[in-house]
Amino acid sequence: MPVYRQGVTEGALSILPVDNHHGCGQLGAREIAATVLDPEMPMLTLADLGVLREVSERDGVVTVTITPTYSGCPALHEMRVDLKERLLDAGYERVEIRIVLAPAWTTDWISAEGRRKLEEHGIAPPQRGAGPVTLNLVPPSAAVRCPRCGSRDTTELSRFSSTACKALRRCEACREPFEHVKEI
Structure with a gap:
């Protein structure tokens, strides 16, 4: 068994x-x-x-x-x-x-293979937890890397995208929109 x-x-x-x-x-x-x-x-x-x-x-x-x-x-x-x-x-x-x-x-909990697949499909994988998080009313702002060109100069366009667990972002370097799995 x-x-x-x-x-x-x-x-x-x-x-x-x-x-x-x-x-x-x-x-x-x-x-x-x-x-x-x-x-x-x-x-x-x-x-x-x-x-x-x-x-x-x-x-x-x-x-x-x-x-x-x-x-x-x-x-x-x-x-x-x-x-x-x-x-x-x-x-x-x-x-x-x-x-x-x-x-x-x-x-x-997303595996390394899962992160690779997300990026391969143009979705920025979430960053790993960085340890103790200071509790305040404003979430920390972390740079999200563009899955297409790798730039960290990205802007959040919408907190919600095609699903509630993803946000819609745009890369300021290549100007391409992309989805990002939000860190939870």
Whole structure:
């Protein structure tokens, strides 16, 4: 009965196998769940995004635990449906999807591969957390690098873009607009 739990490697969330007794060439439940794409950013898998927290198989039941990017995430329903369908299609007969809100998801959980894919698709990945944050009423202003030309001379055009977790920015050097996944 393999169980996969979150593990943190160099600040990024990774799902680590605790036990794996699958035959050669056979994909396990964790490997299958890790291929499900995020409905809002389909260049990323749920594993890339860091929302896939745990996958376990016990007594014929596969339990997948996910943490949405935020509690009101409109893609949560689609994530649940896609995970369940993918595992049922792979031959697992009983699948449960658990939603866990604590600890809350953070952009630090986006994998290095996920960050690379975001940039490859013209979306500026979020910066990693810098440690203790002074609490005040104004968020710290951090330079966001343009995913096209690399300039840090960028301007936020809108706090919200195609999804609530992204902002719309423009590079002042190349004048190209781009989306930026906001740090949470």
